[in-house]
Amino acid sequence: MPDSTDSDVRSEAVQRRRMTVALVLSAALLGVAAVVIGAVTGGDAEAGSSTPTDGATTPSATGTATPRAAPAAPPAPAAVDTFDRNAHSLDDPASIWVVVNRDRALNPIDYVPDDLVDVPVAHTWDPQLRQEASAALVSMFEAAANEAGLYLASNSAYRSYDTQVGLYGDGSDPTTAPPGHSEHQTGLGIDIGTEGGCTFECMEDSPEGQWLRDNAYRFGFLLRYPADKVDVTGYPHEAWHYRYIGAELATRMRETGYTTLEEFFELTG
Template sequence: MSQPSPAVQRRRMTVAVALILVLLAVAVVVVGAVSAGANGGAAGASASPTPTETPRPAPAEAAPPATVDTFDKAAHSLDDPMSIWVVVNKLRPMNPLDFEPEDLVFVPVEYTFEPYMRQEASDAVVAMFDAAESEADLFLASNSAFRSFGAQENIYDGDDLSTARPGFSEHQTGLTMDIGASSGECSIEQCFGDMPEGIWLRDNAYRFGFILRYPADKTAVTGYEWEPWHFRYVGIPLATEMHDRGITTLEEFFGLPPAPSYE
């Protein structure tokens, strides 16, 4: 068989070399692509953001339930002198000035001066005195109860911090009693507030419908100095409501203006 001519051999060599170069180029491309893919995958894996929870605002605190005042402040008149809620102070005189209750009765308790009160208040005083004796072995007495307009004229001494003017005294309502110890110790004196009898009354009078009318820290509201002996009957519902809510004066409970002085 005859040898191909040198020209043919050179062409064949050129084609073979070209083919080899093409194959090498393809191989390089494939290897580069694979390598890039692997590196890219790793990079992608490392670059992927770590899943995190979406921040949520803290829930707002629930507002406290609204307080609904269910106590009926209009159950009794504050102006009618026969109402057990009548408010008498230096701005609110009795009407008429010489008013006298029609249902006054003698109060069957130990006393300094014969006590008269309206029937409902009298019954409450008797129950309260009995409870003081049975619960705490304390013995109470009345120092003063109902006082008429004329009687107040004789008592008023011009000291507006300690004595009411005629027609402006709660005693005229027949719903008030000045209470002391049966021993007479500290009668109508502020030291009564520190005695066992005074402390018991302060803490328990509301159970029987009474309030301590002139507290030590309310002179600017009531117009009177502390009288730990002066208890006013308003009925158990109101006395209990005031006790439970920590409101100590009728003026503040009913939203009336303070009465530190006469007009």
């Protein structure tokens, strides 16, 4: 039978081995835990030093916060041109945009507007215009008086084909249009002077003439024969002759720098 002493020795040895294994396992587990903790804390530190994605500032080298650049503003949308050049005919004599000059006759040549009305303004000869033009003229004369203390008058408005025949005569007057080629015959053209008696050339340097050059477009009127466009219109400069074309077109021409219907509608040449 085994000696009891040997049995005790073997039992003690087994216990020592078990303790050694337990110590080794504990050390191993502690090492793994240290690695994991280091990885976690290191990752947090690294994440903390990265560039913020949702903050308003970024740490600088000196530790102060540097404001982030504001995002660039989006470009303004391109302007859309809504002006319709085909809104009215350039050939129909009843159109407020009809273009008539030495080369472009009315059709029919003896055209008579069907909506002529007497214009209730100061005048030399009883003026008539088409209804729309008459209303605009009255508003313009009232504005000149109320805004600037200037008092305008009509010198000549609608003239019929037959009247133009008599005025034209032998054609020696370069300011007089041939019959059938006159803006006065459209019921949209008017010669404007002052209640004080200024009629034609004096309008060039008068306060009334200057006011009209600055403001007539607001009411739909155009200075029809500018001094620098004789070769375009075919007529000498007339500081007194205005033509109703409607506020939309008059304003558009003002904005774009065009001073003649021929150039705006590309009818030159």
